[in-house]
Amino acid sequence: MLDYRRFKEINDLFASSQPEKARRLLMEMQSRCIALRDEMSMLKVRLQTFEDILYLSQNLYEEYGFYWLRTAGIKQGPFCPHCYESEGALIRLEKQHKSLLCPYCSTSYKGTVRVMTETAEPLAGRQARILPFAK
Ligand SMILES: [Zn+2]
Structure with a gap:
């Protein structure tokens, strides 16, 4: 002081x-x-x-064996589980053919590319909310 x-x-x-x-x-x-x-x-x-x-403890979660981050209501990811569990690093996996590949540790998650399409926000499910006029 x-x-x-x-x-x-x-x-x-x-x-x-x-x-x-x-x-x-x-x-x-x-x-x-x-x-x-x-x-x-x-x-x-x-x-x-x-x-x-x-922030991470409140917004990071595991789904389908991968890590995901919720930021401003948007689902980010998937992130490499190996990199997060070993170094605490969030490395976004990249689509490569039918696999997901980590650009940092080069781990390939085979046959998992559908995880990205299955978990995408369904556009058809979104509906505009109709607000009635005030009388
Ligand atoms: Zn990795």
Whole structure:
């Protein structure tokens, strides 16, 4: 923590013609400020990491043996189960012939390409909601 009474102390040292003592105290305050700023940056990074983990825990789910991510109501994926379980990395699988292939670990999930088409949002199922006019 930064002790704000030190600023008054510095002011008092200048007022009582002790500029060297005031300057030393000012330099001490400066290095404490820099240390606090570094700590704050590190804490911001940690906070962002925890927010990302929380977001994933709320929106990542397993279906058909693959990982999927729900973002703004849209289903993203499928993601490579091997990469997620071994490194925590979300690598989107790519369609290759009748298989899904991980571009990172090169694992091929054979005969699984239908997972992508079966799980796509059905357009026919969507209907516009008709709102009656207010009277
Ligand atoms: Zn992978």
